[in-house]
Amino acid sequence: MVEQITRGIKISVDTTFEGTFFKNYKIHFAFGYRITIENQSKDSVQLTSRFWEIKDALSGIEIVEGEGVIGKKPVLKPGESHTYNSGCLLSAPFGAMKGHYNMVNFTSTRKFKVMIPSFKLSAPFALN
Numbered sequence: 818m819v820e821q822i823t824r825g826i827k828i829s830v831d832t833t834f835e836g837t838f839f840k841n842y843k844i845h846f847a848f849g850y851r852i853t854i855e856n857q858s859k860d861s862v863q864l865t866s867r868f869w870e871i872k873d874a875l876s877g878i879e880i881v882e883g884e885g886v887i888g889k890k891p892v893l894k895p896g897e898s899h900t901y902n903s904g905c906l907l908s909a910p911f912g913a914m915k916g917h918y919n920m921v922n923f924t925s926t927r928k929f930k931v932m933i934p935s936f937k938l939s940a941p942f943a944l945n
Contacts, residue, residue, distance in 0.1 A: 819933035824922065825858025826893075830936045835904065837940075847906040848938040852886075853869070854931075856893035860924040863892045864899070869916040869933075886918075898927035910940035 820829045835847035856862055869881040884890070891899040905914065913934035921928050 823931040826931045827855040829853040853900040856899040866919040874911040910943035912938040
């Protein structure tokens with residue numbers, strides 16, 4: 818598990834290797850990740866959007882941006898947390914992800930970024 822705290826918001830990430838499959842004559846490596854966003858600050862906050870940089874050992878970097886996370890824009894009061902599962906496909910058995918969430922503080926109405934720590938994606942059979 819990797820963790821990072823930005824402005825009182827703690828991000829925790831766990832990863833899993835889901836398996837391989839063929840699609841369009843190409844092998845794909847499926848990875849899952851579980852993210853917990855915990856509000857350790859004294860203010861209520863809302864996650865509005867996300868930014869991901871996905872590194873694939875064979876095909877370079879893919880940027881993914883979008884509203885919320887899995888269709889939600891969670892509001893977190895002090896002490897609350899939100900956990901969700903998602904995943905990605907890579908063309909290599911190795912890769913990494915990092916990024917940030919765009920959030921708004923309800924007390925100050927200020928927007929801020931919460932960093933998502935870099936985490937590795939690796940198929941267990943490819944480790945030496």
